[in-house]
Amino acid sequence: MKHSIEQKCIEKGVKLTEQRKIIAKVMSESEDHPDVDELYKRVSKLDSKISIATVYRTVKLFEESGILTKHEFKGGKARYEELNESHHDHLIDIKSGEIIEFVDEEIEKLQEKVAEKYGYKLVDHKLELYGVKKNS
Amino acid sequence: MKHSIEQKCIEKGVKLTEQRKIIAKVMSESEDHPDVDELYKRVSKLDSKISIATVYRTVKLFEESGILTKHEFKGGKARYEELNESHHDHLIDIKSGEIIEFVDEEIEKLQEKVAEKYGYKLVDHKLELYGVKKNS
């Protein structure tokens, strides 16, 4: 069975080149939120000839096609993850850099309500929590 | 009476140079969230010899001193605003770029709760809503 991103490319009519297939595969198999450099490293192991320009072009294309989503957490580089049905936000451990994904329906609803209150329709949002582990 | 940022520099023991006073003044009087370029333009009107490097160095220093806060909204450049008692989040009009500040105590509390749930102490957070005006 094809991995999920390649599948989505077909559905969305995104042309599949060798390079895109590799990038799609790597992102599909990634459990984390790699930045372009990291993605480039992983991709290079499968095909050392892929250029970083192609990686940049591809993540941008995938993002515009609604296949990947881009995060700009604190500290510079953009990071990507596969976009799927289940929306979630992020809790970031500022010591270790570990990222925990979470969903909170109540917060989601309240956000809609805030937008509503000011006469806006919510089209997107960003919620990031930065924390330190409690000495448990 | 001195404007608020200059006051804070004194309280926090931040050395006040001519350039810093000007940057402090401009930020104190800004009602919006200027990026460094914009800030540099405003500052240059009061003293055309200030360099952009100084503006970068100063906003960084002010941020580290807890005087300014930095936002990285979608689309690149970092933007700054004065940090004061009243915390707030931002609702951004994706058409006009207008930024509305809001506070929602309930969301704040829920965020704490989420962090708690995963065993974390919340030290910072970022909540940005992106919306379009409803045809009112």
Add this chain to the structure above:
DNA sequence: GTAGATGCAAAGTATTTGCGACAAG
């Protein structure tokens, strides 16, 4: 066959830094 994709290197942005001159406390 043709429109679009790739690799490369060069160009863009945004931001930081080394260094000698200078100013604040």
Add this chain to the structure above:
DNA sequence: CTTGTCGCAAATACTTTGCATCTAC
């Protein structure tokens, strides 16, 4: 005085782009 700051230009980090070549459909 002495330490830290400034202006300048060069350096860095991340991302985009022009162009000739190549490839998916």
